[in-house]
Amino acid sequence: MRKLTYHPGRVLFVVLGIAVTMAVFPGCEDGVEERGYALAIGLNEVDPAHYGGWNGRLYACEHDAKDMAAIAVSQGLNVDRLLTAQATRVAVLGELDTLAKTLRSGDLLVVSYSGHGGQVADENGDETDGWDETWCLYDGQLIDDELHGAWMKFEAGVRILVFSDSCHSGTVIKMTKSDLEASAARMNELNAQWRSAATMPTLDRQAVLARPRVREAIETQPELREGILRVRPIRPVTDANLASPLDSDEEEGLVLARLAPPTVLIDTYKRNQSFYVRLGRAAPRETPASLKASVILISGCEDPQGSAEVGVNGLFTLALTEVWNEGAFNGDHKKFHQDILDAVKQQYADQEPAFFVASDPVAAQPFIHQRPYTIKKP
Numbered sequence: 001m002r003k004l005t006y007h008p009g010r011v012l013f014v015v016l017g018i019a020v021t022m023a024v025f026p027g028c029e030d031g032v033e034e035r036g037y038a039l040a041i042g043l044n045e046v047d048p049a050h051y052g053g054w055n056g057r058l059y060a061c062e063h064d065a066k067d068m069a070a071i072a073v074s075q076g077l078n079v080d081r082l083l084t085a086q087a088t089r090v091a092v093l094g095e096l097d098t099l100a101k102t103l104r105s106g107d108l109l110v111v112s113y114s115g116h117g118g119q120v121a122d123e124n125g126d127e128t129d130g131w132d133e134t135w136c137l138y139d140g141q142l143i144d145d146e147l148h149g150a151w152m153k154f155e156a157g158v159r160i161l162v163f164s165d166s167c168h169s170g171t172v173i174k175m176t177k178s179d180l181e182a183s184a185a186r187m188n189e190l191n192a193q194w195r196s197a198a199t200m201p202t203l204d205r206q207a208v209l210a211r212p213r214v215r216e217a218i219e220t221q222p223e224l225r226e227g228i229l230r231v232r233p234i235r236p237v238t239d240a241n242l243a244s245p246l247d248s249d250e251e252e253g254l255v256l257a258r259l260a261p262p263t264v265l266i267d268t269y270k271r272n273q274s275f276y277v278r279l280g281r282a283a284p285r286e287t288p289a290s291l292k293a294s295v296i297l298i299s300g301c302e303d304p305q306g307s308a309e310v311g312v313n314g315l316f317t318l319a320l321t322e323v324w325n326e327g328a329f330n331g332d333h334k335k336f337h338q339d340i341l342d343a344v345k346q347q348y349a350d351q352e353p354a355f356f357v358a359s360d361p362v363a364a365q366p367f368i369h370q371r372p373y374t375i376k377k378p
Contacts, residue, residue: 036108036375038072038079039095040065041087043115047139052267056116056136056260060309063217064114064165064317071324072110075373087115088139096150105157106377114314117166118260120269121177123280126287130177132280135166136260140272145283151358152284154293159367159377161333165300165314166258180266190262213322217312258300258309291359294367298337299354316353319343324372332369 042065046056062083069079082091099109116136120143123132134141151160179186269276284290300316310318323329323339331339337355344351357364366378 034106034108034375034377035103036072036075036077036110036373037099037103038069038077038110038112039092039099040069040072040079040081041083041092041111041113041115041135042066042081043084043087043136043138045084046116046136047085050140050268050272051136051260051264052271054261054264054268056264058115058258058309060313060317061114061165061258064313065112067313067317067321068110068112068114068163071321072373074327076375077108077110077373085138087137089137089142092135092137092142093146093150097153100150100153100155103154103158105155107157108159108161108373108375108377109154110161110163110373112163112165114165114258114317116258116260117164118265118268120265120276120280121180123277124283124285126285135164140275141268143276143279143283145286146279148286148290148358149284151291151293151295154291156292157377158293159370160293160295161372162295162297163299163317163320164297165316167300179262180270182266187263187266194259194261194263211318211322213318214310214312258314286358288358288360293359294364295358296333296364296368297354297356297358298333298340299356300351315344315347315351316340319347319353329371331371333372334368336372 042061042063043056044058044061046054048055065081065083069081072079080095082095096111103109113135118134118136118141119131120134120141121132122130124145126132126145133144135147154160179190182190300314309315312318313321319340323336323343329336329339334355337353341353344353357368370378
């Protein structure tokens with residue numbers, strides 16, 4: 001159990017052995033206390049034992065989670081973080097289950113995820129392409145239908161804001177369910193498509209490096225420097241090399257997208273097929289009418305795109321923190337998304353953060369038009 005800080009004027013709950021400290025705002029017009037909580041998830045790698053020897057190495061996802069946690073704390077939310085090996089399926093679903101039992105109408109939950117996106121075969125027939133999207137957690141994938149089931153447990157009036165800095169290789173490459181039995185030639189074709197999608201040489205590395213937040217981060221946290229150059233650096237990571245342009249033969253692999261290779265996803269699914277079939281069949285179909293809470297998702301990219309990692313952050317999270325501007329942002333969720341989208345496209349025109357309302361869009365309107373991270377209900 002991770003230690004959570006207690007603050008005067010806040011209430012500590014212990015549910016199923018997990019301590020949850022909630023920000024309390026007394027004095028509401030109806031006399032109901034409003035509470036805010038955030039869960040920040042970031043995985044720099046996954047367990048090769050589940051993913052067929054693949055560790056999914058990334059560089060900036062833990063830093064994303066720390067930045068997202070800092071924003072939430074600054075707005076009065078109490079935060080828990082799950083970093084890399086802590087971010088197991090049991091841990092994530094357990095925390096969400098505890099929160100669903102604790103939060104009441106008027107409360108706010110902010111969940112952020114930074115890591116690889118993946119896919120597994122759809123088992124309940126709610127996906128037209130035959131694949132469910134996933135978060136690649138440390139010891140296994142978390143299916144989007146399972147997340148929907150987690151949101152279903154929250155009562156009416158709870159507001160849930162989800163940020164996902166990841167993408168899904170199946171939607172980028174257009175895998176089909178028949179690829180579960182793909183030939184060696186088809187697997188090579190899928191891998192080639194993935195490499196093309198996962199490398200983003202058109203992103204202006206020099207513009208990214210010039211950003212004050214990036215320079216500050218790599219000066220104070222040297223371990224982030226390697227990811228600035230590339231996932232597999234050709235040159236030693238030095239200030240001189242960071243500031244110099246890449247040669248033409250170094251362009252490939254400049255920036256890695258957060259999408260698991262299709263061959264890894266197919267192999268992982270086949271190795272654990274009975275596990276994922278059981279999960280998929282037990283999970284509910286995704287329908288807005290099944291959610292009582294209001295749920296907004298702001299993701300790093302549209303379905304057929306990649307979500308770039310730029311060393312110190314995902315490009316989406318970097319743009320988000322700059323738009324937030326240490327709390328100077330003053331607008332609603334739609335404006336927040338639009339400003340993030342504009343900031344991302346200034347650096348990489350092929351990535352477009354997406355805005356999606358998973359619940360009843362009419363009932364969610366008051367939440368949509370609130371400033372992000374506002375604990376007081378609209």
